[in-house]
Amino acid sequence: MDNWIIIAIAAVVAVLIVILLLLIRMYRRRNLKITRFLMAILEKRDRNMDGHSTHTQLLIDEFYDYLPPEKKLHLGREHLRYAALLHDIGKLGIPEEILDKPGKLTDEEWKIMRRHPEIAVELLTPVGLFDPVLDWILYHHERMDGTGYFRLKGEEIPLASKMLAIVDTFSAVTVGKSYRPARPYEDGIATLRLVAGTQLDPDLVEIFSAIPKHRIENCRTELAKEMTHLTKKI
Ligand SMILES: [Fe+2]
Ligand SMILES: [Fe+2]
Numbered sequence: 001m002d003n004w005i006i007i008a009i010a011a012v013v014a015v016l017i018v019i020l021l022l023l024i025r026m027y028r029r030r031n032l033k034i035t036r037f038l039m040a041i042l043e044k045r046d047r048n049m050d051g052h053s054t055h056t057q058l059l060i061d062e063f064y065d066y067l068p069p070e071k072k073l074h075l076g077r078e079h080l081r082y083a084a085l086l087h088d089i090g091k092l093g094i095p096e097e098i099l100d101k102p103g104k105l106t107d108e109e110w111k112i113m114r115r116h117p118e119i120a121v122e123l124l125t126p127v128g129l130f131d132p133v134l135d136w137i138l139y140h141h142e143r144m145d146g147t148g149y150f151r152l153k154g155e156e157i158p159l160a161s162k163m164l165a166i167v168d169t170f171s172a173v174t175v176g177k178s179y180r181p182a183r184p185y186e187d188g189i190a191t192l193r194l195v196a197g198t199q200l201d202p203d204l205v206e207i208f209s210a211i212p213k214h215r216i217e218n219c220r221t222e223l224a225k226e227m228t229h230l231t232k233k234i
């Protein structure tokens with residue numbers, strides 16, 4: 001076969017591959033946007049959740065970039081994004097009077113609240129698309145010292161669940177609530193370091209803390225833009 005024919009075929013194949021990759025990317029971005037939108041609707045039930053799912057997803061994306069390659073081997077970015085976006089979807093099964101209660105929860109109410117990871121798994125299992133992330137979501141409230149919801153300890157906790165716990169805590173501290181204003185980046189990092197070892201994985205806390213501040217703060221800026229846009233639609 002002439003060289004020019006081989007070159008022409010190679011060029012056509014290359015163009016097709018690029019088009020295919022662009023289509024996959026477009027499709028993924030669209031799915032992610034739909035999931036963010038649905039989670040924003042769910043978060044309307046809980047005034048302290050506003051934007052929490054999207055914020056944790058943006059943070060975990062940054063976190064993934066800074067993981068050492070050997071840790072990335074056990075994770076996929078796309079799966080992590082969905083685990084972050086959906087980790088609190090089980091709150092759909094928690095009564096609003098518990099979600100929105102201004103004071104402390106009673107023991108009985110805590111028992112109900114602590115069911116949200118299980119409810120998430122019950123909701124997502126029939127969909128059949130989220131199997132790889134079900135355990136990650138189920139264990140996002142585990143603690144290194146074994147005092148979390150299911151009493152898993154240290155290395156028994158999936159890596160992704162430990163990452164979720166870090167971004168979850170950081171988001172909870174730094175995003176404003178109905179009962180207190182937003183707190184700065186430094187307070188978020190200080191809180192993570194305070195509970196590293198007992199609640200959170202200390203190595204992962206250090207990796208997260210080493211992400212440049214402007215990249216973490218960008219997540220909040222992006223979140224604010226997204227929430228303004230979404231609030232207009234809901
Ligand atoms: Fe949660
Ligand atoms: Fe959460």
